[in-house]
Amino acid sequence: MSALRQAVIGEHVATIEPPDLLVLSFRGVIRASHVADYAAMRTELLSDQRYLLTLADLRRVEDVEPACRRSIAAIRDDRAQATAFVGGSFRFRVVAELIANAARIFAHRKLAFRFFPEEAPARAWLAEMRRTFRGV
Numbered sequence: 001m002s003a004l005r006q007a008v009i010g011e012h013v014a015t016i017e018p019p020d021l022l023v024l025s026f027r028g029v030i031r032a033s034h035v036a037d038y039a040a041m042r043t044e045l046l047s048d049q050r051y052l053l054t055l056a057d058l059r060r061v062e063d064v065e066p067a068c069r070r071s072i073a074a075i076r077d078d079r080a081q082a083t084a085f086v087g088g089s090f091r092f093r094v095v096a097e098l099i100a101n102a103a104r105i106f107a108h109r110k111l112a113f114r115f116f117p118e119e120a121p122a123r124a125w126l127a128e129m130r131r132t133f134r135g136v
Contacts, residue, residue: 009037010030011027020130021053021055023057028063030065042077050080052077053133054082055122055126059087084113084116093115
């Protein structure tokens, strides 16, 4: 993938940074319909990748609809995934950990995630995960 691609999902912006990074900038409320739109976009734009790397900026999130948990858990994707969350309230972190653990157990996903206060260390961790997934 050579060109930067961008999509708007509700109030949120999804940007693909070549070669393999999906950057999600969330604003306001995350709704279940946004999760469905995100999953469709990810399937369309990232279907050729062996693994998924995501940087999720949560610093402007106001709330997450409870229905999002079910929508996220329902996403089926067997590829290895690493998500770096930047910011986010304590409540959001607890919910994210519950969702990720459920996805690991019930959907048998290879899923790694971490929370970071700033973007630079999040990107460094994702670069490390890229090397791990590529087997370097």
